[in-house]
Amino acid sequence: MTDNREEPIEERRSLHFIEQIIEEDIRNNKNDGRVHTRFPPEPNGYLHIGHAKSICLNFGLAKNYNGKCNLRFDDTNPSKEEQEYVDSIKQDVRWLGFDWGDREFYASDYFETLYEYGVKLIRKGKAYVCDLSAGEISNNRGTPVVPATPSPYRNRSVEENLDLFTRMKQGEFPDGSRTLRARIDLASPNMHMRDPVLYRIMHAHHHRTGDNWCIYPMYDFAHGQSDSIEGITHSVCTLEFEVHRPLYDWFIRELEIFTPQQIEFARLNVSYTVMSKRKLLELVTGGFVNGWDDPRMPTISGLRRRGYTPEAIRLFADKVGVAKRDNVIEFALLEHCLREELNKRSLRVMAVMNPVKVVIDNYPEGHTEELTAINNPEDPAAGTRLVPFSGEIFIEKEDFMENPPRKYFRLSPGTEVRLRYAYFVTCVGVEKDENGEVKVIHCTYDPASQGGNSPDGRKVQGTIHWVSAQHAIKAEARLYDHLFLREDPDNVEEGQDYKDFLNPDSLKITECMAEPGVLNAKPFGKYQFERVGYFSVDPDTKPQKPVFNRTVSLKDSWTKHTR
Ligand code: ATP
Ligand code: MG
DSSP, X not given: OOOOTTSOHHHHSOOOHHHHHHHHHHHTTGGGGOOEEEEOOOSSSOOBHHHHHHHHHHHHHXXXXXXXXXXXXXXXXXXXXXXXXXXXXXXXXXXXXXXXXXXXXXXXXXXXXXXXXXXXXXXXXXXXXXXOOHHHHHHTSOOSSSOOOOOXXXXXXXXXXXXXXXXXXXXXXXXXXXXXEEOOOTTOSSGGGXXXXXXXXXXXXXXXXXXXXXXXXXXXXXXXXXXXXTXXXXXXXXXXXXXXXXXXXXXXXXXXXXOXXXXXXXXXXXXXXXXXXXXXXXXXXXXXXXXXXXXTSSBHHHHHHHTOOHHHHHHHHHHHOOOSSOEEEXXXXXXXXXXXXXXXXXXXXXXXXXXXXXXXXXXXXXXXXXXXXXXXXXXXXXXXXXXXXXXEEXXXXXXXXXXXXXXXXXXXXXXXXXXXXXOEEEEEEEEEOXXXXXXXXXXXXXXXXXXXXXXXXXXXXXXXXXXXXTTOEEEEEEEXXXXXXXXXXXXXXXXXXXXXXXXXXXXXXXXXXXXXXXXXXXXXXXXEETTTEEEEEOTTOBTTBXXXXXXXXXXXXXXXXXX
């Protein structure tokens, strides 16, 4: 698969439907040809890979069309929102490689304006204060074919509505006792048009406005107007907002304010994981994972800790494209993008996960030497390093078989293999314990094969990795698997719960033996343990005891789809 992301978009693929809309708008000089998007998270959780898709799309469109992209927090619900989430969202967007300049906005910045919009609708006879409870409103909603029952408060006078709305704002009424509702169409087949609630009473402390407000706008009354206030030209959102669009358009029309164009695309879903913020929060608070940045989580902070790079996530967002229908993307594609990036930048080291000792009988007693190893064959600038070698080394248990099947090219009695960067060795015998398990493998080496090069043109079939026993560093390896056993953990039968499908083996902690160079490993450093997998240094790492997260195995199960 070729990687040609540096080329302009039009040269590498056809335009997706949002780009087509934007180009058409630019041709027609709509909004003076301006392109202004935004990424509008609600600060009620950490961002996940689905949000990353939206971030790449919104910031990417702005970049490609010389426009701007705002970061706007849609913080209309103080009961679920926190500064911690605001901070993590900013960190994640920046880490992904995007910059909102000085355009960091909050829906709460517009509370005064939104309140005035409520007053304006009341004055136009388009909104009223309703004393029904939430339950009563819901019971009166009707069905798609049966119109809603009118609220007994629907025909209050403008004066009474203004008075009550003012007093709602002043805090005269308890939570839930009254709402401000739009006066639209009780028979509309679109339930969102049946006099939706615009404001609710909630005596709650807001992370930005403190106790200034005890009425808060509903998301639907804030989102579209916030876009309008910011002059957003293309308001890109996910499909579930398609049915809200007539309502948003109604607000804009009645309020006579700037009209952003809402365009919906399909949410990103990825197999073997869940993406709902409610579920992710439950996994964290319920202790099913170790926090939002647990490397098994699909959160951006989790992926970062696991060892993902921003480039890998951006490549993934680009490859999944922009769809109009809901679909599920295979996790294998995400990992494929990850490998492409890690292959380019990871330092190669040797580490043995399941060690068995090899004694090289003819190696000079007590001798050690340093052999040159290539840091990254994909990147000559990464240079070389010296790796210590001695007469006792560790290799992987699975790289030796006493009675090998045909086509087993690794070490077995009588066969010769290459120790990567070191020597050709031939197995001459084994020592076993009382259970018959191999404890020590005896080999001889060919001194003329130093560097792992054939001295006389003779070939060996296998090359295996190793670490010198006396120089090996013990490191912790955290091996991850899918968090869920099922591809579609959201799709459960009645009586089941997505948590029933948590994978009990999603984390295994083991100790491995690594070459001494890993003592320099810094948190988030990227390594390829040769023949084993890609690993990233966990922030828990200690100078004398490195901790590695296995980011992904080497074997790509995605390429088989495409080749
Ligand atoms: P909720 O609204 O249930 O709290 P959300 O996932 O929609 O959750 P938001 O903070 O509202 O969270 O999302 C911010 C932006 O990211 C929105 O524009 C939303 O459409 C987009 N987004 C959220 N999830 C996905 C996803 N899985 N794929 C693509 N875009 C997404
Ligand atoms: Mg949302």
